[in-house]
Amino acid sequence: MRAVVVNCTLKPAPEPSNTGSLADVVAGELRERGVGTETYRAVDENILPGVETDMGEGDGWPRIHRSLLDSEILIVATPTWVGHPSSVAQRVIERMDAMLSETGDDGRPVAYNRVAGVVVTGNEDGAHHVISEIAGALIDIGYTIPGQSWTYWHLGPGPGPNYLDSEQGREWSHKTARAMASNLYAVAQALAAWPVPPPPS
Known part of the structure; x- marks a missing residue:
């Protein structure tokens, strides 16, 4: 079984990513279960704007798309900006729109099963809203979203330290990350044994 993590931080490598660091906790739990993992930092991949699988020369999305089709588990990781997913996360979702057809x-549909x-992550509230936006889009595309297949970290309203700068709240975020990995793995196994059939014509 394989999993792909798409880290939608705005920070290019090698700058440390709070979002990527928390996503690594989930990926590590999946690896403990024998799942191969691959991570993309989307901001470094030259993902061109558009809603097609391949936007032509220089487009970095087709490589990620192939990885999505070679995996059973997808994790979209994003910081919160002004209460919404990052612009990079929005671009990833827009490119995944092509998978609908x-x-x-x-x-x-290729996202089935x-x-x-x-x-x-983020140092202000809004995590549940961001989870709902991303999960709702992935459901539309055809992914199955298990119960409690998310984790987040923030310190509540107002500015403050980032995930990598503070131990506060990490224990809860990591416990939730372990549950997330367990639930993703369990439902992926169930779908492998009992796949969702093609939509009725």
Whole structure:
């Protein structure tokens, strides 16, 4: 089984990413269960604007798209900015829109029988709103969203330290991350044994 993490931080590598660090907790728990993991920092991938799978020369999205089709688990990780997912996360979702019309040889939409979860960081509230926006989009695309397949970290309203700067709240975020990984893995296994059929014609 394979999992892909798409880190939608605004920070290019090698700058430390709070969002990526919390997503790594989930990925580590999946690896403990024998799942191979791959992480993309989307801001470094030259993902062109658009709603097609391949926007032409220089587009970095097709490589990520291939990884999505080779995996059973997707984790979208995003910081919170002004109460919303990052602009990078929005671009990733826009590019995934093309998957709505892509089907496999069995007639199923390509996102069927794959599970997804969401990781959110930020030093102000809004995490549940961001989770809802990302999860809702992934459901539309065809992913299965298990119960409690998310984790987040923030310190409540107002400015403050970032995830990597403070131990406050980490224990809860990590416990929730472990539950997230467990639930993603369990539902991915269930779908492998009992796949969702193609939509009725």
